[in-house]
Amino acid sequence: MTFKPARLLLALIAMSAAPAFAQNLAVVNGKPIPSSRVDAVVKQVEAAGQGQDSPQLRQVIKNDLIAREVLMQEAIKQGYDKKPEVRAALDNARQAIVVNQLARDYIAKNPVTDAEIKAEYDRFTKQMGDKEYHVRHILLDTEAEAKAVIAKIKGGAKFEELAKQSKDTGTASNGGDLDWASPSSFPPEFAAGFTGLQKGAVNENPVKTANGFHVVKLDDTRPAKLPSLEEVKPQIADALAQKKLQDYQEQMVKKAKVQ
Template identity: 30%
Template sequence: MPASLTRPAAALAVLLLAGPAAAQVQPVNPASDPVVARIDGNPIHLSEVEEAARGLPEQFRAMPPPMLYPLLIDQMISQRVLADAARKANLQNSPEVRARVRQAEEEALQQAFLAREITPLMTDEALRARYQRDIASQPAEAEVRARHILVQTETDARSAITALQGGADFAALARERSRGPGAAEGGDLGFFKKEEMPEAFAEAAFALQPGQVSPTPVRTQFGWHVIKVEERREQPRPSFEESEPELRRAVIEEAATQVVDRLRAAATVQRFNLDGSPMAAPPATPPAAPAPR
Protein backbone atom coordinates (compact mmCIF):
# COMPACT_ATOMS: atom_id res chain seq x y z
CA MET A 1 0.00 0.00 0.00
CA PRO A 2 1.39 3.46 -0.85
CA ALA A 3 2.71 5.40 2.10
CA SER A 4 0.28 8.26 1.45
CA LEU A 5 -2.63 5.92 2.18
CA THR A 6 -1.66 5.83 5.83
CA ARG A 7 -3.30 9.26 6.07
CA PRO A 8 -6.62 8.83 7.91
CA ALA A 9 -8.85 10.47 5.30
CA ALA A 10 -7.53 8.31 2.47
CA ALA A 11 -7.75 5.15 4.53
CA LEU A 12 -11.46 5.75 5.07
CA ALA A 13 -12.00 5.10 1.36
CA VAL A 14 -11.68 1.38 2.01
CA LEU A 15 -15.21 1.58 3.44
CA LEU A 16 -16.41 2.06 -0.12
CA LEU A 17 -15.42 -1.51 -0.97
CA ALA A 18 -18.83 -2.73 0.06
CA GLY A 19 -20.31 -0.72 -2.80
CA PRO A 20 -22.28 2.54 -3.03
CA ALA A 21 -25.23 1.13 -1.07
CA ALA A 22 -23.07 0.70 2.00
CA ALA A 23 -21.44 4.10 1.65
CA GLN A 24 -24.58 6.17 1.18
CA VAL A 25 -28.03 5.83 2.72
CA GLN A 26 -30.53 5.36 -0.09
CA PRO A 27 -33.86 7.25 -0.17
CA VAL A 28 -36.76 5.20 1.15
CA ASN A 29 -40.36 5.34 0.01
CA PRO A 30 -42.38 5.97 3.22
CA ALA A 31 -45.17 3.75 1.93
CA SER A 32 -42.79 0.78 1.87
CA ASP A 33 -41.08 1.62 5.15
CA PRO A 34 -43.27 0.25 7.91
CA VAL A 35 -42.75 0.83 11.61
CA VAL A 36 -41.27 -2.30 13.20
CA ALA A 37 -41.12 -1.08 16.81
CA ARG A 38 -41.99 1.90 19.01
CA ILE A 39 -40.20 3.07 22.15
CA ASP A 40 -42.23 5.53 24.22
CA GLY A 41 -44.09 6.38 21.02
CA ASN A 42 -40.97 6.95 18.89
CA PRO A 43 -40.82 4.62 15.85
CA ILE A 44 -38.11 2.40 14.47
CA HIS A 45 -38.66 1.90 10.71
CA LEU A 46 -37.76 -1.07 8.58
CA SER A 47 -35.29 1.09 6.64
CA GLU A 48 -33.31 1.67 9.85
CA VAL A 49 -33.09 -2.06 10.47
CA GLU A 50 -31.98 -2.66 6.87
CA GLU A 51 -29.30 0.02 7.21
CA ALA A 52 -28.06 -1.63 10.40
CA ALA A 53 -27.96 -4.98 8.62
CA ARG A 54 -25.78 -3.54 5.82
CA GLY A 55 -23.19 -2.58 8.41
CA LEU A 56 -22.84 -6.09 9.81
CA PRO A 57 -19.99 -8.49 8.96
CA GLU A 58 -20.71 -10.72 5.98
CA GLN A 59 -21.34 -13.86 8.04
CA PHE A 60 -24.21 -12.12 9.83
CA ARG A 61 -25.65 -10.57 6.67
CA ALA A 62 -25.92 -14.10 5.27
CA MET A 63 -28.43 -15.06 8.00
CA PRO A 64 -32.06 -15.42 6.82
CA PRO A 65 -33.97 -12.15 7.50
CA PRO A 66 -36.59 -13.92 9.69
CA MET A 67 -33.72 -14.85 12.03
CA LEU A 68 -31.58 -11.72 11.71
CA TYR A 69 -34.15 -8.92 11.84
CA PRO A 70 -35.69 -9.79 15.25
CA LEU A 71 -32.18 -9.78 16.73
CA LEU A 72 -31.40 -6.41 15.16
CA ILE A 73 -34.71 -4.91 16.27
CA ASP A 74 -34.09 -6.07 19.82
CA GLN A 75 -30.59 -4.57 19.74
CA MET A 76 -31.91 -1.27 18.37
CA ILE A 77 -34.54 -1.11 21.13
CA SER A 78 -31.78 -1.49 23.74
CA GLN A 79 -29.73 1.23 22.02
CA ARG A 80 -32.69 3.61 21.86
CA VAL A 81 -33.67 3.26 25.52
CA LEU A 82 -30.05 3.91 26.51
CA ALA A 83 -29.83 6.99 24.28
CA ASP A 84 -33.20 8.30 25.54
CA ALA A 85 -32.04 7.88 29.14
CA ALA A 86 -28.83 9.77 28.35
CA ARG A 87 -30.83 12.68 26.85
CA LYS A 88 -33.08 12.81 29.90
CA ALA A 89 -29.89 13.09 31.98
CA ASN A 90 -28.79 15.96 29.68
CA LEU A 91 -25.59 14.10 28.77
CA GLN A 92 -25.80 15.32 25.18
CA ASN A 93 -24.41 18.64 26.40
CA SER A 94 -21.41 17.17 28.22
CA PRO A 95 -18.02 18.08 26.72
CA GLU A 96 -17.10 14.40 26.26
CA VAL A 97 -20.26 13.59 24.28
CA ARG A 98 -20.07 16.75 22.18
CA ALA A 99 -16.45 15.94 21.29
CA ARG A 100 -17.43 12.42 20.19
CA VAL A 101 -20.36 13.78 18.16
CA ARG A 102 -18.01 16.19 16.40
CA GLN A 103 -15.61 13.33 15.68
CA ALA A 104 -18.43 11.18 14.27
CA GLU A 105 -19.56 14.10 12.10
CA GLU A 106 -16.02 14.59 10.80
CA GLU A 107 -15.74 10.92 9.85
CA ALA A 108 -19.16 10.90 8.19
CA LEU A 109 -18.24 13.98 6.16
CA GLN A 110 -14.94 12.43 5.09
CA GLN A 111 -16.66 9.25 3.96
CA ALA A 112 -19.39 11.16 2.13
CA PHE A 113 -16.88 13.32 0.26
CA LEU A 114 -14.72 10.37 -0.73
CA ALA A 115 -17.83 8.48 -1.83
CA ARG A 116 -18.88 11.40 -4.02
CA GLU A 117 -15.43 11.68 -5.60
CA ILE A 118 -14.67 7.98 -6.04
CA THR A 119 -17.98 6.25 -6.77
CA PRO A 120 -18.21 7.64 -10.35
CA LEU A 121 -14.85 5.99 -11.10
CA MET A 122 -16.10 2.54 -10.10
CA THR A 123 -17.90 1.76 -13.35
CA ASP A 124 -17.88 -1.69 -14.87
CA GLU A 125 -16.19 -0.25 -17.95
CA ALA A 126 -13.37 1.30 -15.90
CA LEU A 127 -12.80 -1.88 -13.90
CA ARG A 128 -12.72 -4.03 -17.03
CA ALA A 129 -10.23 -1.67 -18.68
CA ARG A 130 -7.99 -1.94 -15.62
CA TYR A 131 -8.36 -5.73 -15.69
CA GLN A 132 -7.17 -5.81 -19.30
CA ARG A 133 -4.22 -3.53 -18.50
CA ASP A 134 -3.04 -5.02 -15.23
CA ILE A 135 -4.04 -8.68 -15.40
CA ALA A 136 -5.28 -10.05 -18.72
CA SER A 137 -2.38 -8.59 -20.71
CA GLN A 138 0.26 -10.01 -18.36
CA PRO A 139 2.02 -13.29 -19.22
CA ALA A 140 0.87 -16.43 -17.48
CA GLU A 141 2.81 -17.30 -14.33
CA ALA A 142 5.00 -20.38 -14.47
CA GLU A 143 4.64 -22.99 -11.72
CA VAL A 144 6.43 -26.24 -10.99
CA ARG A 145 5.50 -29.21 -8.87
CA ALA A 146 8.56 -30.56 -7.13
CA ARG A 147 9.73 -32.98 -4.47
CA HIS A 148 12.72 -32.43 -2.24
CA ILE A 149 14.92 -34.21 0.22
CA LEU A 150 16.09 -31.89 2.99
CA VAL A 151 19.10 -32.90 5.07
CA GLN A 152 21.45 -31.14 7.46
CA THR A 153 24.80 -31.48 5.66
CA GLU A 154 26.12 -31.28 2.12
CA THR A 155 27.62 -34.74 2.59
CA ASP A 156 24.17 -36.19 3.33
CA ALA A 157 22.73 -34.42 0.27
CA ARG A 158 25.46 -35.79 -2.01
CA SER A 159 24.87 -39.25 -0.58
CA ALA A 160 21.19 -38.93 -1.53
CA ILE A 161 22.09 -37.86 -5.07
CA THR A 162 24.40 -40.87 -5.40
CA ALA A 163 21.59 -43.17 -4.25
CA LEU A 164 19.22 -41.65 -6.80
CA GLN A 165 21.78 -42.04 -9.58
CA GLY A 166 22.01 -45.68 -8.55
CA GLY A 167 18.28 -46.16 -9.17
CA ALA A 168 16.70 -45.34 -5.79
CA ASP A 169 13.10 -44.09 -5.88
CA PHE A 170 12.98 -40.37 -5.01
CA ALA A 171 9.74 -40.51 -3.00
CA ALA A 172 10.88 -43.52 -1.00
CA LEU A 173 14.27 -41.93 -0.30
CA ALA A 174 12.56 -38.69 0.81
CA ARG A 175 10.38 -40.61 3.27
CA GLU A 176 13.48 -42.31 4.61
CA ARG A 177 15.97 -39.45 4.82
CA SER A 178 14.26 -36.05 4.49
CA ARG A 179 13.73 -33.83 7.51
CA GLY A 180 11.72 -31.26 5.60
CA PRO A 181 8.06 -30.46 4.91
CA GLY A 182 6.19 -33.20 3.09
CA ALA A 183 8.66 -35.94 4.00
CA ALA A 184 5.80 -38.33 4.79
CA GLU A 185 4.40 -37.63 1.32
CA GLY A 186 7.67 -38.42 -0.40
CA GLY A 187 8.92 -34.84 -0.25
CA ASP A 188 6.03 -33.55 -2.40
CA LEU A 189 5.74 -29.75 -2.20
CA GLY A 190 2.89 -29.41 -4.70
CA PHE A 191 2.83 -26.60 -7.25
CA PHE A 192 4.52 -23.29 -6.42
CA LYS A 193 5.59 -20.07 -8.08
CA LYS A 194 9.17 -18.87 -8.15
CA GLU A 195 8.64 -16.10 -5.62
CA GLU A 196 7.10 -18.48 -3.12
CA MET A 197 10.35 -20.31 -2.39
CA PRO A 198 13.82 -19.27 -1.15
CA GLU A 199 15.79 -17.80 -4.03
CA ALA A 200 18.40 -20.56 -4.34
CA PHE A 201 15.74 -23.28 -4.17
CA ALA A 202 13.55 -21.56 -6.75
CA GLU A 203 16.42 -20.95 -9.18
CA ALA A 204 17.39 -24.62 -9.05
CA ALA A 205 13.83 -25.94 -9.33
CA PHE A 206 12.82 -23.75 -12.26
CA ALA A 207 15.99 -24.71 -14.15
CA LEU A 208 14.89 -28.37 -14.18
CA GLN A 209 12.56 -30.15 -16.58
CA PRO A 210 10.00 -32.75 -15.46
CA GLY A 211 11.74 -35.89 -14.29
CA GLN A 212 15.10 -34.18 -13.69
CA VAL A 213 16.90 -34.13 -10.33
CA SER A 214 19.22 -31.33 -9.23
CA PRO A 215 22.77 -32.54 -10.07
CA THR A 216 24.27 -30.82 -7.00
CA PRO A 217 22.90 -30.03 -3.53
CA VAL A 218 21.09 -26.72 -3.10
CA ARG A 219 21.67 -24.79 0.11
CA THR A 220 19.08 -22.56 1.80
CA GLN A 221 18.61 -21.30 5.34
CA PHE A 222 16.80 -24.55 6.08
CA GLY A 223 19.63 -26.90 5.13
CA TRP A 224 20.68 -28.84 2.01
CA HIS A 225 18.13 -29.86 -0.61
CA VAL A 226 17.98 -32.39 -3.40
CA ILE A 227 15.19 -31.39 -5.78
CA LYS A 228 13.17 -33.31 -8.35
CA VAL A 229 10.69 -31.55 -10.65
CA GLU A 230 7.58 -33.60 -11.40
CA GLU A 231 5.53 -31.18 -13.53
CA ARG A 232 5.62 -27.72 -15.05
CA ARG A 233 2.62 -25.60 -15.96
CA GLU A 234 1.52 -22.04 -16.58
CA GLN A 235 -1.10 -20.72 -14.21
CA PRO A 236 -3.83 -18.99 -16.24
CA ARG A 237 -4.68 -15.43 -15.37
CA PRO A 238 -7.71 -15.07 -13.05
CA SER A 239 -11.02 -14.06 -14.60
CA PHE A 240 -12.46 -10.57 -14.29
CA GLU A 241 -15.00 -11.84 -11.77
CA GLU A 242 -12.24 -13.36 -9.62
CA SER A 243 -10.17 -10.18 -9.85
CA GLU A 244 -12.93 -7.63 -9.34
CA PRO A 245 -12.59 -7.18 -5.55
CA GLU A 246 -8.86 -6.48 -5.82
CA LEU A 247 -9.37 -4.22 -8.86
CA ARG A 248 -12.00 -2.26 -6.94
CA ARG A 249 -9.63 -1.90 -3.98
CA ALA A 250 -6.81 -0.66 -6.23
CA VAL A 251 -9.02 1.97 -7.90
CA ILE A 252 -10.32 3.15 -4.52
CA GLU A 253 -6.86 3.44 -2.98
CA GLU A 254 -5.36 5.30 -5.95
CA ALA A 255 -8.33 7.66 -6.26
CA ALA A 256 -8.35 8.35 -2.51
CA THR A 257 -4.66 9.17 -2.59
CA GLN A 258 -5.19 11.62 -5.45
CA VAL A 259 -8.17 13.29 -3.74
CA VAL A 260 -6.35 13.74 -0.44
CA ASP A 261 -3.13 14.94 -2.09
CA ARG A 262 -5.10 17.47 -4.16
CA LEU A 263 -6.90 18.84 -1.10
CA ARG A 264 -3.73 18.99 0.99
CA ALA A 265 -1.91 20.88 -1.76
CA ALA A 266 -4.71 23.46 -1.93
CA ALA A 267 -4.90 23.97 1.86
CA THR A 268 -2.80 26.28 4.00
CA VAL A 269 -1.22 23.97 6.54
CA GLN A 270 0.74 25.05 9.62
CA ARG A 271 2.52 22.56 11.86
CA PHE A 272 3.44 23.01 15.51
CA ASN A 273 5.54 21.12 18.00
CA LEU A 274 3.89 19.41 20.97
CA ASP A 275 4.62 22.48 23.14
CA GLY A 276 2.74 24.73 20.68
CA SER A 277 5.83 26.35 19.17
CA PRO A 278 6.04 26.63 15.38
CA MET A 279 7.63 23.64 13.71
CA ALA A 280 10.63 24.36 11.53
CA ALA A 281 9.93 23.89 7.85
CA PRO A 282 11.67 20.87 6.33
CA PRO A 283 14.73 21.77 4.23
CA ALA A 284 13.99 22.27 0.58
CA THR A 285 15.16 19.51 -1.71
CA PRO A 286 18.15 20.84 -3.68
CA PRO A 287 17.76 20.76 -7.45
CA ALA A 288 19.38 17.85 -9.19
CA ALA A 289 22.80 18.52 -10.65
CA PRO A 290 22.80 18.78 -14.44
CA ALA A 291 23.94 15.65 -16.23
CA PRO A 292 27.51 15.88 -17.56
CA ARG A 293 27.77 16.52 -21.26
Protein backbone atom coordinates in the same frame (compact mmCIF):
# COMPACT_ATOMS: atom_id res chain seq x y z
CA MET B 1 -72.11 13.85 5.72
CA THR B 2 -70.92 17.35 6.65
CA PHE B 3 -68.18 18.32 9.05
CA LYS B 4 -68.89 20.82 11.73
CA PRO B 5 -66.22 23.55 11.89
CA ALA B 6 -64.53 22.08 14.97
CA ARG B 7 -64.44 18.56 13.53
CA LEU B 8 -63.22 19.91 10.16
CA LEU B 9 -60.37 21.73 11.91
CA LEU B 10 -59.36 18.55 13.74
CA ALA B 11 -59.40 16.55 10.52
CA LEU B 12 -57.20 19.10 8.74
CA ILE B 13 -54.74 19.07 11.63
CA ALA B 14 -54.62 15.27 11.55
CA MET B 15 -54.04 15.23 7.80
CA SER B 16 -51.24 17.77 8.00
CA ALA B 17 -49.60 15.90 10.88
CA ALA B 18 -49.86 12.42 9.34
CA PRO B 19 -46.83 12.62 7.00
CA ALA B 20 -44.55 13.82 9.80
CA PHE B 21 -45.80 11.09 12.16
CA ALA B 22 -45.35 8.45 9.44
CA GLN B 23 -41.67 9.36 9.27
CA ASN B 24 -41.20 8.09 12.81
CA LEU B 25 -40.91 4.42 13.68
CA ALA B 26 -41.82 5.16 17.28
CA VAL B 27 -41.47 7.81 19.96
CA VAL B 28 -39.67 6.64 23.09
CA ASN B 29 -40.01 8.90 26.12
CA GLY B 30 -40.56 11.80 23.76
CA LYS B 31 -37.57 10.88 21.54
CA PRO B 32 -38.59 9.96 17.94
CA ILE B 33 -36.94 7.08 16.09
CA PRO B 34 -37.00 7.79 12.32
CA SER B 35 -38.49 5.08 10.11
CA SER B 36 -35.48 5.55 7.81
CA ARG B 37 -33.40 3.62 10.36
CA VAL B 38 -35.41 0.49 9.66
CA ASP B 39 -34.91 0.93 5.92
CA ALA B 40 -31.16 1.30 6.45
CA VAL B 41 -30.94 -1.86 8.57
CA VAL B 42 -33.04 -3.82 6.08
CA LYS B 43 -30.63 -2.85 3.30
CA GLN B 44 -27.68 -3.96 5.43
CA VAL B 45 -29.34 -7.31 6.19
CA GLU B 46 -30.13 -7.91 2.51
CA ALA B 47 -26.63 -6.84 1.39
CA ALA B 48 -25.10 -9.30 3.87
CA GLY B 49 -27.37 -12.07 2.58
CA GLN B 50 -28.86 -12.56 6.05
CA GLY B 51 -32.51 -12.12 5.12
CA GLN B 52 -35.11 -10.52 2.87
CA ASP B 53 -37.36 -7.53 3.47
CA SER B 54 -40.56 -8.67 5.17
CA PRO B 55 -43.02 -7.45 7.82
CA GLN B 56 -41.54 -9.96 10.26
CA LEU B 57 -37.99 -8.69 9.69
CA ARG B 58 -39.10 -5.08 10.05
CA GLN B 59 -40.87 -5.91 13.33
CA VAL B 60 -37.72 -7.53 14.71
CA ILE B 61 -35.68 -4.49 13.69
CA LYS B 62 -38.27 -2.15 15.17
CA ASN B 63 -38.19 -3.97 18.50
CA ASP B 64 -34.41 -3.87 18.54
CA LEU B 65 -34.25 -0.15 17.73
CA ILE B 66 -36.76 0.65 20.46
CA ALA B 67 -34.82 -1.44 22.98
CA ARG B 68 -31.57 0.26 21.98
CA GLU B 69 -33.13 3.70 22.32
CA VAL B 70 -34.41 2.82 25.82
CA LEU B 71 -30.95 1.63 26.84
CA MET B 72 -29.31 4.68 25.23
CA GLN B 73 -31.50 7.02 27.21
CA GLU B 74 -30.73 5.14 30.40
CA ALA B 75 -26.99 5.20 29.65
CA ILE B 76 -27.09 8.97 29.10
CA LYS B 77 -29.12 9.38 32.28
CA GLN B 78 -26.34 7.56 34.16
CA GLY B 79 -23.66 9.68 32.50
CA TYR B 80 -21.99 7.01 30.39
CA ASP B 81 -21.74 9.38 27.45
CA LYS B 82 -19.49 11.60 29.56
CA LYS B 83 -16.97 8.87 30.42
CA PRO B 84 -13.53 9.46 28.79
CA GLU B 85 -13.30 5.95 27.34
CA VAL B 86 -16.79 6.25 25.82
CA ARG B 87 -16.05 9.67 24.32
CA ALA B 88 -12.80 8.29 22.84
CA ALA B 89 -14.68 5.35 21.32
CA LEU B 90 -17.29 7.71 19.89
CA ASP B 91 -14.57 9.88 18.38
CA ASN B 92 -12.96 6.82 16.78
CA ALA B 93 -16.30 5.62 15.43
CA ARG B 94 -17.12 9.06 14.03
CA GLN B 95 -13.70 9.27 12.38
CA ALA B 96 -14.13 5.82 10.81
CA ILE B 97 -17.58 6.68 9.45
CA VAL B 98 -16.42 9.98 7.94
CA VAL B 99 -13.24 8.51 6.47
CA ASN B 100 -15.12 5.55 4.99
CA GLN B 101 -17.54 7.92 3.31
CA LEU B 102 -14.62 9.91 1.91
CA ALA B 103 -13.14 6.67 0.55
CA ARG B 104 -16.42 5.65 -1.10
CA ASP B 105 -16.80 9.06 -2.71
CA TYR B 106 -13.18 9.05 -3.91
CA ILE B 107 -13.59 5.67 -5.61
CA ALA B 108 -16.91 6.79 -7.10
CA LYS B 109 -15.15 9.79 -8.64
CA ASN B 110 -12.05 7.78 -9.60
CA PRO B 111 -13.42 4.36 -10.55
CA VAL B 112 -11.27 1.43 -11.58
CA THR B 113 -11.52 1.08 -15.36
CA ASP B 114 -11.80 -2.06 -17.46
CA ALA B 115 -8.46 -1.15 -19.06
CA GLU B 116 -6.78 -1.07 -15.63
CA ILE B 117 -8.31 -4.43 -14.73
CA LYS B 118 -7.15 -5.97 -18.02
CA ALA B 119 -3.63 -4.61 -17.54
CA GLU B 120 -3.45 -6.05 -14.02
CA TYR B 121 -4.78 -9.41 -15.24
CA ASP B 122 -2.15 -9.50 -18.00
CA ARG B 123 0.56 -8.71 -15.45
CA PHE B 124 -0.73 -11.48 -13.21
CA THR B 125 -0.83 -14.11 -15.97
CA LYS B 126 2.65 -13.15 -17.15
CA GLN B 127 3.98 -13.48 -13.62
CA MET B 128 2.30 -16.86 -13.14
CA GLY B 129 3.59 -18.20 -16.45
CA ASP B 130 1.97 -20.77 -18.72
CA LYS B 131 3.27 -23.86 -16.93
CA GLU B 132 2.87 -25.52 -13.52
CA TYR B 133 5.44 -27.82 -11.92
CA HIS B 134 5.02 -30.78 -9.60
CA VAL B 135 8.07 -30.54 -7.37
CA ARG B 136 9.60 -32.44 -4.44
CA HIS B 137 12.43 -31.29 -2.21
CA ILE B 138 14.63 -32.33 0.68
CA LEU B 139 15.77 -29.49 2.93
CA LEU B 140 19.10 -29.84 4.76
CA ASP B 141 21.28 -27.66 6.98
CA THR B 142 24.52 -27.75 5.01
CA GLU B 143 25.66 -27.96 1.44
CA ALA B 144 27.72 -31.04 2.27
CA GLU B 145 24.64 -32.86 3.56
CA ALA B 146 22.70 -31.93 0.44
CA LYS B 147 25.51 -33.12 -1.85
CA ALA B 148 25.63 -36.41 0.04
CA VAL B 149 21.91 -36.91 -0.55
CA ILE B 150 22.31 -36.15 -4.27
CA ALA B 151 25.09 -38.72 -4.44
CA LYS B 152 22.86 -41.35 -2.79
CA ILE B 153 20.09 -40.66 -5.29
CA LYS B 154 22.54 -41.08 -8.17
CA GLY B 155 23.54 -44.35 -6.55
CA GLY B 156 19.99 -45.66 -6.71
CA ALA B 157 18.46 -44.52 -3.41
CA LYS B 158 14.80 -43.47 -3.56
CA PHE B 159 14.17 -39.74 -3.26
CA GLU B 160 10.99 -40.33 -1.26
CA GLU B 161 12.84 -42.37 1.37
CA LEU B 162 15.64 -39.84 1.73
CA ALA B 163 13.04 -37.08 2.10
CA LYS B 164 12.24 -38.43 5.57
CA GLN B 165 15.39 -36.69 6.86
CA SER B 166 14.26 -33.31 5.46
CA LYS B 167 14.15 -30.32 7.79
CA ASP B 168 10.80 -29.47 6.20
CA THR B 169 8.63 -31.48 8.57
CA GLY B 170 5.52 -30.56 6.63
CA THR B 171 6.66 -32.55 3.57
CA ALA B 172 9.16 -35.04 5.01
CA SER B 173 6.51 -37.70 5.60
CA ASN B 174 5.09 -37.52 2.06
CA GLY B 175 8.27 -37.75 0.06
CA GLY B 176 9.00 -34.02 0.04
CA ASP B 177 5.95 -33.35 -2.13
CA LEU B 178 5.29 -29.63 -2.72
CA ASP B 179 2.34 -30.38 -5.04
CA TRP B 180 1.57 -28.46 -8.23
CA ALA B 181 2.57 -24.80 -8.29
CA SER B 182 3.86 -22.06 -10.54
CA PRO B 183 7.49 -20.87 -10.24
CA SER B 184 6.25 -17.51 -8.91
CA SER B 185 4.98 -19.33 -5.81
CA PHE B 186 8.56 -20.00 -4.71
CA PRO B 187 11.63 -17.86 -3.98
CA PRO B 188 13.38 -17.05 -7.29
CA GLU B 189 16.50 -19.03 -6.43
CA PHE B 190 14.43 -22.11 -5.58
CA ALA B 191 12.35 -21.82 -8.76
CA ALA B 192 15.53 -21.57 -10.81
CA GLY B 193 16.54 -24.92 -9.35
CA PHE B 194 13.71 -26.86 -11.02
CA THR B 195 12.48 -24.92 -14.07
CA GLY B 196 15.38 -26.24 -16.15
CA LEU B 197 15.05 -29.87 -15.06
CA GLN B 198 13.71 -32.71 -17.17
CA LYS B 199 10.77 -34.77 -15.91
CA GLY B 200 11.94 -37.11 -13.14
CA ALA B 201 15.35 -35.43 -12.79
CA VAL B 202 17.07 -34.21 -9.62
CA ASN B 203 19.22 -31.08 -9.58
CA GLU B 204 22.96 -31.66 -9.89
CA ASN B 205 23.86 -29.11 -7.22
CA PRO B 206 22.06 -28.10 -4.02
CA VAL B 207 19.83 -25.04 -4.20
CA LYS B 208 20.54 -22.52 -1.46
CA THR B 209 17.76 -20.40 0.05
CA ALA B 210 17.29 -18.58 3.34
CA ASN B 211 15.96 -21.83 4.81
CA GLY B 212 18.98 -23.98 3.97
CA PHE B 213 20.08 -26.24 1.12
CA HIS B 214 17.55 -28.06 -1.07
CA VAL B 215 17.73 -31.20 -3.14
CA VAL B 216 15.02 -30.73 -5.75
CA LYS B 217 13.22 -33.24 -7.96
CA LEU B 218 10.82 -32.42 -10.80
CA ASP B 219 8.02 -34.99 -11.05
CA ASP B 220 6.08 -33.50 -13.94
CA THR B 221 4.83 -30.34 -15.69
CA ARG B 222 1.47 -29.29 -17.12
CA PRO B 223 -0.12 -26.22 -18.71
CA ALA B 224 -1.08 -23.67 -16.08
CA LYS B 225 -4.75 -23.59 -15.13
CA LEU B 226 -5.30 -19.86 -14.85
CA PRO B 227 -8.70 -18.33 -14.11
CA SER B 228 -10.33 -16.28 -16.84
CA LEU B 229 -10.49 -12.50 -16.64
CA GLU B 230 -14.22 -12.63 -15.90
CA GLU B 231 -13.69 -15.05 -13.02
CA VAL B 232 -11.23 -12.81 -11.19
CA LYS B 233 -12.47 -9.41 -12.38
CA PRO B 234 -14.26 -8.54 -9.08
CA GLN B 235 -11.19 -9.41 -7.00
CA ILE B 236 -8.87 -7.44 -9.27
CA ALA B 237 -11.21 -4.44 -9.24
CA ASP B 238 -11.34 -4.51 -5.44
CA ALA B 239 -7.55 -4.80 -5.14
CA LEU B 240 -7.01 -1.91 -7.55
CA ALA B 241 -9.55 0.23 -5.69
CA GLN B 242 -7.70 -0.44 -2.44
CA LYS B 243 -4.44 0.50 -4.18
CA LYS B 244 -5.96 3.79 -5.35
CA LEU B 245 -7.12 4.55 -1.83
CA GLN B 246 -3.69 3.75 -0.45
CA ASP B 247 -2.02 6.05 -2.99
CA TYR B 248 -4.52 8.80 -2.19
CA GLN B 249 -3.86 8.42 1.52
CA GLU B 250 -0.11 8.59 1.01
CA GLN B 251 -0.50 11.76 -1.06
CA MET B 252 -2.60 13.40 1.66
CA VAL B 253 -0.10 12.42 4.36
CA LYS B 254 2.78 13.89 2.34
CA LYS B 255 0.91 17.20 2.01
CA ALA B 256 0.02 17.36 5.69
CA LYS B 257 2.10 19.30 8.21
CA VAL B 258 2.97 16.67 10.78
CA GLN B 259 4.99 17.86 13.78
